[in-house]
Amino acid sequence: MGLTIGIDVGGTKIAAGVVDADGTIGARTHRDTPADSVDATAAAIVDAAAELIAAHEVEAVGIGAAGFVSSDRSTVLFAPNLAWRDEPLGARVAEQLKIPVVVENDANAAAWGEFAFGAARDAEHMVCITVGTGIGGGVVIDGELLRGAHGVAAELGHMRVVPGGHRCGCGARGCWEQYASGRALVREGRAQAESGSLAAAQMLSVGGITDPAELTGPMITEAAAAGDPCAMELLEDLGRWLGEGLASIATLFDPTTIVIGGGVSAAKELLMKSAQVAFEKNLPAKANRPHPSFGLAQLGNDAGMIGAADLARRPVPVK
Numbered sequence: 001m002g003l004t005i006g007i008d009v010g011g012t013k014i015a016a017g018v019v020d021a022d023g024t025i026g027a028r029t030h031r032d033t034p035a036d037s038v039d040a041t042a043a044a045i046v047d048a049a050a051e052l053i054a055a056h057e058v059e060a061v062g063i064g065a066a067g068f069v070s071s072d073r074s075t076v077l078f079a080p081n082l083a084w085r086d087e088p089l090g091a092r093v094a095e096q097l098k099i100p101v102v103v104e105n106d107a108n109a110a111a112w113g114e115f116a117f118g119a120a121r122d123a124e125h126m127v128c129i130t131v132g133t134g135i136g137g138g139v140v141i142d143g144e145l146l147r148g149a150h151g152v153a154a155e156l157g158h159m160r161v162v163p164g165g166h167r168c169g170c171g172a173r174g175c176w177e178q179y180a181s182g183r184a185l186v187r188e189g190r191a192q193a194e195s196g197s198l199a200a201a202q203m204l205s206v207g208g209i210t211d212p213a214e215l216t217g218p219m220i221t222e223a224a225a226a227g228d229p230c231a232m233e234l235l236e237d238l239g240r241w242l243g244e245g246l247a248s249i250a251t252l253f254d255p256t257t258i259v260i261g262g263g264v265s266a267a268k269e270l271l272m273k274s275a276q277v278a279f280e281k282n283l284p285a286k287a288n289r290p291h292p293s294f295g296l297a298q299l300g301n302d303a304g305m306i307g308a309a310d311l312a313r314r315p316v317p318v319k
Contacts, residue, residue, distance in 0.1 A: 001021070001059050001060065001313040002020070002021065002057065002059055003018050003019070003020055003026070003056055003057060003058050003059065004018075004019055004058060004059060004060045004061065004062060004309040004310070004312040004313055005017065005018055005019070005049050005052055005053070005058050005060075005061045005062070005309060005312070006019050006061075006062050006064070006109075006304070006305035006306055006307070006308040006309030006310075006312070007045055007048065007049060007061065007062065007063045007064065007305065007308060008064045008106060008109070008301075008304040008305045008308065009033065009041070009045065009063060009064060009065050009066070009082070009106070010033060010066070010106075011033060011035055011066070011081040011082065012032065012033050012035070013030055013031070013032060013033055014030060014031040014032070014033050014041075014044055014045055014048055015028070015030045015301075015305055016028065016029050016030065016031075016045075016048040016049060016051075016052060016305070017029075017052075017302070017305045017306075017309070018052050018056045018058065018309075019305070019306055019309035019310065021310075021313070022117070023113070023116060023117030023306050023310065025302060025305065025306065026056070027052055027055065027056065029048050029051050029052060030048065031044040031045075031047060031048045032044070033082070035081060035082050035083065036083055037083060038083045038084060038087055041082060041083070041084075042089065042092050042093060045063065045089075045093055046093055046096045046097060049061055049093070049097055050096075050097065053097065053099070058099065059099065059100075060099055060100040060101070060102070060312040060313065061093065061094075061097060061099060061100070061101045061102075061312055062101075062102050062103075062104060062109070062307075062308035062309050062310070062311045062312030063089065063090070063093065063101065063102070063103045063104070063308060064104055064105070064106035064108075064109035064110070064304040064305070064307065064308040065079060065082075065084070065089065065103055065104070065105065065106055066079055066080065066081060066082070066105075066106045066107075066136075067079030067080060067082070067084060067105065068105070068150075068151065068152040069103050069104060069105045069108075069151050069152070070150070070151045071147055071148070071149070071150055071151035072151075073090065073102040073103050073104055073151070073311075074088060074089070074090035074091060074102070074103055075087065075088050075089065075090070075103070076089050076103060077151075077152070080169060080170070089103050090102060090103045100312070101312075102311060102312050104307075104308055104311050105138075105151075105152075105154075106136065106304050106308075107128075107130055107136030107137055107138050107154070107304075108138045108145055108147070108154065108307075109138075109303075109304045109305075109307035109308040109311060110128060110130055110136065110138060110261065110297075110299075110303035110304040110307055111126070111127075111128035111137070111138020111139070111140060111145070111154075111259075111303075111307065112138065112140070112145055112307035112310060112311055113299050113302070113303035113304065113305075113306040113307030113308075113310070114126075114128050114259050114261065114297050114298065114299060114303055114307075115128070115140045115307075116306075116307065116310050117299065117306060117310075118259070118297060118298040118299040118303065119257070119259045119295040119296065119297055119298045120140070120257045120259050120295070123140075123255070123256045123257040124140075124142060124143050124256065125140065125141055125142065125253070125254065125255045125256045125257070126139075126140045126255050126256065126257040126258070126259060127139050127140075127156075127246075127249055127250075127253055127255045127257075127258050127259070127292075128140075128258075128259040128260075128261065128297070129156065129242075129246070129249075129258065129259070129260050129261070129262075130261050130262040130297075131180065131181055131182065131242065131260060131261070131262040131263070131264040131265055131271075132181065132182055132262040132263045132264065133181060133182050133183050133263075134157050134169070134177040134181050134182075134183060135156060135157030135176060135177035135180060135181050135262075136156075136157060136262070137154045137155065137156030137157060137249075138154055139153070139154045139156075139253055139255075141253065145311075146253075156176070156245075156249060157175060157176055157177035157181070158170050158172065158175045158176070158177065159175065159176045159245060159248065159249075160172060160173075160174045160175060160176075161174060161175070161176045161179060161241075161244070161245060162174035162178075162179065165178060165179070166178040166179070166184075176241070176245045179238075179241040180238060180241035180242040180245055181264065182217040182262075182263055182264045184238060184241070185217050185220055185234060185235070185238050185264065186215060186216060186217050186220070188234055188237065188238075189203070189212075189215050189220045189231070189234050190212045190213065190215050192230060192234070193212035193215060194212045197230070199229060199230035200212075200230050202228060202229075202230065203215075203220065203223045203228050203230045203231045206219075206222065206223035206226055206228050206231070207219035207220075207222065207223060217263065217264060218263070218266070220234055220235070221235070221264070221266055221267045221270070224267060224270050225267070225270065232270060235267050235270045235271050235274070236270075236274040237274075238264070238271060238274075239270075239271045239272065239273065239274030239275040239277075239278065240274050240275070240277075240278040241278075242260075242271070242275040242278070243274065243275035243276060243277065243278025243279035243280075243281075243282065244278050244279075244282050246258060246275065246279050247278070247279050247281075247282035247283045247284070248282075250279070250283060250291075250292055251283070251284055254292075255292045256290075256292055256293065257292055257293050257294075257295060258292050258293070258294050258295070259295050259296070259297050260272070260275070260294065260295070260296055260297065261296070261297025261299075261300075261303060262297075265296055265297060268296065272294065272296070275294075276294055279294075
């Protein structure tokens with residue numbers, strides 16, 4: 001199959017691109033996401049794809065959607081930030097575009113992009129963790145995406161790591177993403193600043209703000225890169241939580257490669273060093289098993305688009 005379109009549907013933006021078989025994006029477009037309307041969201045997806053189809057010979061469309069996607073890669077069962085509930089998105093878009101359409105979980109699509117064309121392109125077994133506001137995950141075993149019986153496997157950010165811990169957006173308490181994500185970083189940073197800590201006051205000054213409520217994850221990362229002790233400690237704590245969770249994931253899936261992406265990964269060694277230390281400390285039977293390699297994602301924000309486009313080339317599994 002030649003050119004396909006990859007569409008990454010986020011809570012605020014729909015990004016679409018024409019992608020060739022080598023994972024190269026040849027053309028792009030985008031639309032705003034009307035997140036509160038199922039019909040308007042579908043129309044925006046169709047409009048973006050139709051613009052690209054008009055100028056390119058496209059054979060299929062892959063859509064990366066944040067939420068639970070059915071095992072036949074057609075229906076969005078549930079989306080936390082959009083109005084989709086049992087939404088037959090694939091069939092709806094395909095009817096309008098008159099070409100095949102597949103739907104994939106957005107974290108799965110990003111993981112596949114890194115597996116096929118990015119940091120894990122030489123691996124057969126990999127785990128990709130996207131550390132942003134929350135934590136997304138994707139798992140590839142023997143060169144195939146792990147989707148599970150119902151299509152909703154690899155929701156790694158919702159492993160419970162602290163019984164009775166912080167309430168998560170999924171409704172549970174103590175999920176991993178409540179301790180190892182951008183949301184956790186900002187929560188802890190603001191708590192430090194609101195406590196009146198002089199160290200945190202220095203961190204705020206690096207960000208050029210005085211109100212703790214204005215503190216953001218990128219500000220903390222920037223302050224840490226500038227050598228601010230409080231910000232560095234916050235990232236080290238985040239890395240520790242990340243590494244502890246990855247040790248459990250490695251125990252489950254035995255990957256050859258663990259890829260870390262997402263906005264928080266911009267901290268690079270400030271995050272990765274403490275993550276790897278915590279990983280090595282908590283990996284069971286660490287002296288008697290092969291250890292996976294760690295790598296930073298290479299495709300950036302394009303991973304989901306590229307992965308969705310490539311998955312559109314692949315047949316839907318027959319159940």
